[in-house]
Amino acid sequence: MTQSRSVLRVAVLAPLRGLFDYLPPLECSPADYAVGMRVRVPFGRSTRVGVVLRCGARPSVAEERLKPVLEVLDDGRPLPADLLDLVEWAADYYHHPLGDAFATALPAALRAGRRRAEPGGYRWRLTCAGSAVDASAFARAPRQAALLRLLNGHLQGMASDAPVFPRGALATLRRLEAKGWVERRPDDPYVTAEPAQDPPLPLNPAQRCAVAAVLGSEGFGAFLLEGVTGSGKTEVYLHLVSDALSRGRQALVLLPEIGLTHQTVERFRKRLGVRVAVLHSALAERERLRAWCAARDGDAQVVIGTRSAVFVPMPRPGIFIVDEEHDLSFKQQDGFRYSGRDLAVMRARQAGVPVVLGSATPSLESLHNALRGRYQRLHLPERAGGARHPTVRVLDVRRQTLDSGLSQTLIEEIAHALSRGEQVLLFLNRRGYAPALLCHECGWVAACARCDALLTVHRRERRLRCHHCAAEQPLPAQCPACGGLDLQAAGQGTERLEQTLQERFPGRRVLRIDRDTTRRKHAFRDLLDQVHTGDADILVGTQMLAKGHHFPMVTLVGIVDADRGLFSADFRALERMAQLILQVAGRAGRAEKRGQVLIQTHHPEHPLLSPLITEGYAHFAEAALRERTQAGLPPDTSLALIRAEASGSELPRLFLEEAAAVGREMLPQGLHLFGPVPAPMERRAGRYRAQLLVQAARRSDLQRFLQAWVPRLDLVEKARRVRWSLDVDPMDLM
DNA sequence: AGCACGCCGACT
């Protein structure tokens, strides 16, 4: 018998390129397995979970090497086709091993491969018919009668693993279920529907126009919804989602990590009155799986989640929404480096439904796509409720005396606002007391032993910390180099700013909001509560303050240091600074009081800062796009970055040199390789890092090149001795 | 990624 048997081609959940062939499970007929099924397979000396991608393939290795699949998981229930398509497309686009892409895209519970990975938790409760049954008439079925009585006492239902259920209750409950007297519901507060409480708000003309444009799109269509803070983007989303629901479709809403709050979810639930599944990183695995299953089964009509929720299967998608689409947290920064935003667009295309990207400060990528006609632009110009835009003023701090980074003008304006009983917000994107500690005697500076970085002074905790690795140490009392006692903290951090303001404005309550003051659970919420009850006069904070939260009593916003974004090694720093400035500015002056934004800079004449101030984000973006085009940077070109790291500085360079040599041999016209060069911070957490950049005028050319090049990188001699990764469409070149 | 095999240094 030499004829070749047909085999199953499996993506094994391991970080390996290539697929693996297996014989069908023993004693199984072809009806028992199909594409999309999760299987357990022997792999090397252990076993792994894999996903069947093809049935009936001809084996790619000698038959005697083939082993049979050990078991079919999920009772033979395959992963939905939309999920398979999306993950395969994404693994292809990002040139990432397919098995690892599945491992990232699936909830961890499905990665692990327990025999049945359906969520165990659900509730039993009486149906209408069941509550009408007279249990005492069931003398011949005492167990059923007992359970009916039990559930009658808990009309909201009983968790299936509740200890009050007697042993063997499951069989009895199933019998009752078959009679239609009891039912099981997912045991998840976020999946339970409540009647809609909030009525829809009336739309203004711009909102109506936006809604109409999206509803009028036939099949796939991508829309860029531009609206300043408070212009009512969420209201547009709600109308679109509501329309999808009315057609029996589901909706997927992606939010940045920091934007997905309990309030956001509640707003959707209360308005729509449907089952909303929530997916974010803080979820327990069981809850995550439950939400995933609820979406897959169509039980959850709306799915709200962060980046990874883009992989949640839905049988009837009707609309995709990505809010704050410019936010960097949509791009995964390690492992499978996908963009949740870009995949949402791809997914909408595959599903043939519209996708809406919303932002007050759209990414240059999305604006570029809009200018090319790939996305349709929708504007929401006005602030709902008629609040006026804040005035923006640049404070030239050259030759000014600064007190902990604050100019005299800014201090005076703070005093004015406070005397009017208003709140002030100061933005400084650097936490800690000071970014450096130096010896006034000998010039020694406190540097991290494992990174090319200085240690940050944390004065209250009396510690020096590295913000790039876990290193920390007590604040020294004297210079370790010369023994000098005059150690000085140099530069400004939020902690120092807080202290200075406290001294400057005694009796005023200064609140600092950064990663250090919000580490405790609920600390962020508590601080926000204080702000809202008026229990704070001055807010000092990092970018945490910029995202999503409204401070109606703030009338003055100060950007303490705009310069760092103007001249950074990272080509996106300026765009990010502009977005941050506008996001922070959006916190000021709601309702009746007009806000004021003051931006401190040493470069008031910066060619991109002034259009931002005087003419707004759209003009800034146009100018920034022109500059990117001239520099050959995205979105005008497409980039891919290979990063390599090792414990010595030689290996990453050698590997990348070899990789570049291989690449140059096959490099088509219009593509360029730059590097290898050391990463901007070469040493980080004791590892040396280098990188190699690929630039292409056209995305498709880049893709074709990567397709040929990346598989050959595994064969490069040094490849095994470094840790390397490929980043397609990198968000930073760090 | 794991895991084993394999060939060279410091220890009971």
Place this chain on the structure above:
DNA sequence: GTCGGCGTGCTC
């Protein structure tokens, strides 16, 4: 004499 360092190869 062995325990163990991590370089190399393989996983259908």
